[in-house]
Amino acid sequence: MNTQALGVEYYLAGMRAALDDLPPAEVAEIMEDVSAHVAELSTELGENETLEQRLGPPEQYAQELRQAAGYPPRTERLPVTTKKGLLTRPRIAAWGLAAATGVTLLAGAVVLREPAILLLPAVILVLSLALVNDRGAAQAEIMDLPETRRIQQWLTPEAGTPAERAITYLKTLQPAWWLVRAGLLGLGAVLLAGRDILGFLCIAAVAVVSVFAGPRAKVDRRWLWFSLPASALAVGLLFQVVDVTASNLAYNNRSYQQGPVMETYQNIYAYDENGKLLTNVLLYDQDGNPINAPRGYYGCGGGDPEPMIPANRYPRPKIDYENGVCYTVAPSMSAPSSTSSTPSEPPSSSGSAPSSSVAPTSVSPSK
Template identity: 30%
Template sequence: MNSTLTGAVAIYLAQVRAELSDLPPGELEDVLDDVSGHLTEVAAEFEPGPEGGPTLAALQERLGTPQQYADELRTAAGYPPRTKPVGVAHLDAGWKALRWGLIAATVGPFFIAIGIFAWQQDATVFFGLLGIAVLFAAAYLGVRALHGYDPRIVLDTPRGAQGATAIRGLIDQIPPNARAELTSIGQPVWWVVRGVIGGGGFFALFGAASVTVVGAIAGAAVSIWVGRKTQRDRRWLWYVVPLNVVTAVAVPAFLAAAYVGTSFSLFGNYNDYRGTNNTSYAPNGLRLDGNRVTNIYPFDAQGKQVDVRLYDQDGNPISLEPQDCAANYGSNQPGTTSNLFPQAVVSPDEDGYADPENCKDTTKAPFVPPPAPATRTTSTPSNGPTDKPTPAPTPTAPPSVKPPTTAPTAKVPTPGVTLTVEPTR
């Protein structure tokens, strides 16, 4: 058979070959050599199309469908009509192949989808690898179950016939012109998308973000090759259909992640948005300049550590979850909080560890506070931009003061403003 045919001519020849697959191998090759020459001559009569030759629809309009063309060859060469293999072995092989194909197209993508939406990197890797293993193992068993029969034997089973009828009904709803466009344009685009998702996602699954783009390009090339291969050998459908299902699940997931402005699991660093260090996912707590505040150590003006209770401007307590031994080893009730600072934390032993039996708490600050300024500094309003310093006033002698004849009357101080920092003793 001529292997230099490309485009729609090669696809048409592959479909004719499938229709004649029941012929003896030697005779089949002889027939296909003649068919290749005929198709080359017919293709030369057409004006070059987008792919450099006639379209598949133009060939079918000129020569008929591949099945009609093959039937004419049988009649001209004196071969008997194609007969479907019958018997229990045939139906059993068709059902087994269909069953493994359904497992590959459902169970494998199901585990991969769990990995895509998992919130932990370890779970993503585990379910991703599990789904890939199930997908390819079931697809391989499906091809083995054919036992050399034509892959279309699955359509002879009741389930296969029902599925084929339903799919043909959906395809018939598409206008013929749109079908031709989907085949000539949509199919190559889908091959590229499938390869980008599969290749890039495989490397991102293991956190290799640096080679994700290279993997996506390589995946696109492999996907196009597999698509061409499937047109000639229908057994590849057992692998291609499950991969199409995975892509159909992954593409909306990636689009949704891009819409909400988040990085999806297969293309990002999990610690960026799933780790415990990210405070945007912490339901309770305090933050300062985007960093989580886990404790507060108050000091007075003399640099002495003090105990205080904190409240906000509305009188609500500013509380954090305790971090002492009771909190770490299960003695506290769920939801316990405290606005007494500094909060006690577990004091590790010399080896840096702590255990429930010998656990000790400490409220001592793990740092030395910087010295407080000696005097308060206040800003002096300026009379205008100038570089000259304001001259100091000239000291004058204090006026003479006569001693008071009566004792001064003590003034009662005006009550001050209540502070929100309440020292405790």
């Protein structure tokens, strides 16, 4: 086992393998006592110093502990004929951590809309951590699982390769990530402050505790059940904030690019080239559809369900409800000028009778 490359977890796994001839309860007791010491010692190593250089090979260190505790020399264990159970407590706890982290990532993407969704990963985390909380700070049983070993091997490539340099560089950014994570969680709490006070308090508490959880997870593996889901929640919140921001920017851009608002008309007046107001003009568009102003004109008494004139005939009459008579009244503005001739001034609206140039379109007294 290349403990120099695989670090503290593999060193502890090597020690456990060297003690596996002892009763499981005694092995657990020895490993619980030594795991925290080895993890703490690893933080004091120099840049190029390894645990093997400080403590010796794991087998040798395990032998020293065996002798100090008064246990006999190692004997080979008999082959185990029974198959080990698939669903052990460490495996359930490990997969619970993985499931809770994935669910928290998805929940973080919608937590601003529904904060109560965080209850689901929280329940999974509490149940999985309860299975191994009494196994000690190093969580050696979980670190010794085959799937955990494969992940560790994948995260520990050969020295000198680009992958190894990239992972080493990312590890140096861990303290910065802890601060960024707390900042993202704090932003999520602020966005929830005005809408859901309970969600605000929960995410704010996670933001505060996450600052301390990162460094402690390197020594006490039980903190991983908080640190990993907190990171997943921060990433999910980042996705949601980016999505909301992009949607708002796209909406604003569409608003700015909208064309001018078309003005609607209640009446249309048509003049010929001499400035004479034309009556009974029917208007159609290029497809032969009537061009209708939005307001409908009905009988003077208001009780006639049918329009008094076709909806696309202009000018529409001005209804004088006082006299019960409908008049087509010219606008008060002057007629447009013409280059070919001098237009005559269109008659202006008078009180109760139409001018000579503007004949009434209909008379429908309702009295």
